[in-house]
Amino acid sequence: MLKKTSTARIILHIDMNSFYASVESALNPELRGKPLAIAGNVEERRGIVVTSSYEARAKGVKTTMPVWEAKKYCPELIVMPPSFDKYRKASQEMFDLLFEYTDLVEPISIDEGFMDITDIGMKSSPVQIAKEIQQRLHKEQHLPCSIGIAPNKFLAKMASDMKKPLGITILRKRELPEKLWPLPIEEMHGVGKKTMQKFHQIKVYTIGDLAEKDEKVVKLHLGRNGEKLWQRSRGIDDRDVDPDAASEFKSVGTSTTLPQNLLRIEQASNVLRDLSESLEQRLKRKNVMGYTIQLTIRYADRKTITRSHTLMNPVYKKEDILTVAHQLFKDHWNEEPVRLLGIAATQVIEKENATLQLDLFSYKEHRKDERLFDTLNDIHKRYGNRSIRKGIEKKGDKKHGNEGEIE
Known part of the structure; x- marks a missing residue:
């Protein structure tokens, strides 16, 4: 039982199931109940599956699988290209519904977010609130979701992954030994392939192994990130649900006032390269990535313009930043002398919350x-x-x- 005290929290993690495919099915009833995959280059066999319906998954279709291979497992597979305008609209409607319950909603991606329902959860059953949200999303938007209920964000995130689709799972701290600790370490949120390999080197193969390991040993081999993961394996996570954390106005940027007015695109290329490298370092220090790259151009007459481009995948590498910034400059520079250039990453998200949505048109790469x-x-x-x-x-x-x- 979650104790009803001033310090106890009740956190929900809402995770939409097979979101892109579910949105397509919601908008086209003829697709419901059928094996559906969203993939790039639908007409070409080299296209890859980005997501698929649970009917397709039951036939063996998996994310990142080439379309030709997916169709071997499921010849009747319906393959559609993505439509991000539809997905963003559905996402906004989904979060609007969540905000009806509390102002403490933190979106962390297009299809998932946290809710702190401590206040209303003390008056009503947290399970009943979760069921109502799940049922309303399914009835009003025809979108399935799984919900985790826990005393903190990490455990709620882990709980929502435990039963899909349409699951509601509670993860209490006293249940960690039976529900969380037996899981392989690579199934722990925040543990990727490289971190898993480091854990294996110190004989940590399950989340329970990590919880029982000496904290100093973990920190010695994995640094501050290891220390954080060790705490979370033991159910320790004091992070607040922050509605402003995912604000699209949150940004990380850098700019430079030029010693002499810039007159040629070759000069701009060199400045943008330096700014991209500087921005990469700032993003790395903050451990974040950005979905949108914004370019600022201030002319000699002090007139200033900002132009931006939103990407499908969040980025932090200087090469990716430079590619977008350089194209924005080419498209929007009016060939007047430039006094200042700046680049910013906006719609920033923590790396550990960023999901790689493989570039739908770059499967070979x-x-x-x-x-x-x-x-x-x-x-x-x-x-x-x-x-x-x-x-x-x-x-x-x-x-x-x-x-x-x-x-």
Whole structure:
């Protein structure tokens, strides 16, 4: 039982199930109950599956699977291109519904967010509130979701992953030994492939292994991130649900006033390259990524314009930032002398909350990245960790847990 004290919290994590496919089915009733995949380059066999309905998953279709392979498992698979305007609209409607219950709602991506229902949860059953939200989303928007209920954000996030689709799972601190600790360490939120490998080196294979490990040993091998993960494995997470954390106005930026007015695009390229590198370092220090890159141009007459481009995937690398910023400059510079240039990343999100939505139109490039990652791993094993590492981390499907009641 969650104690009803001034310090106890009741946190919900709302996680929409197969969101893109669910939105398409909600808008087109003929798709409901059928195996559906959202993929890039639908007409080309090299397209990849970004998400799929649970009917498709039951036939063996998986995220990042090439379309041609998905159709081998499920010949009747319906494949559609993405429509992000639809998904953003559905996301806004979903969050509008959540805000009807409390102002303490923190969106962390297009299809998931936290709610702090401590105040209303002390007056009504938290399970009943979760059921009502789930039923309303399903009835009013035809969108399924899973909900985790816990005393903090980390445990609520883990709980929502334990039963999909349409699950409601409670994870109390006293239940950690039976519900959380038996899970493989790679199923812990915040643990990617590289972190998993580091844990394996110190014989941590389950979340329970981490909870029982000496904190100093974990911190020695994994630094501050290891210390944070050790605390969370023991159910410790004091982070507030912050409605402003995901505000699209939150940004990280950098700018420079030029010693001489800029007159040629070649000059701009050099300045933008330096700014992109500086912005990458700032994003790394804050451990965040941005969905939108914004360019500021101030002319010699002090007239200032800002232009931006929103990406499908959040970015932090200087190469990605520079590509967008340079294109924005080419598209919007009026060829007048420039006094100041600035680049900012907006719609910022913590790295651990960012989900890689594979570039729908760059499947070959991602496959190259995967092969490069494997090759570098082999080199590191043989010659040591001196090379630059590049890779893709993805979360596995969670299949553990059950629905409970708060007594």
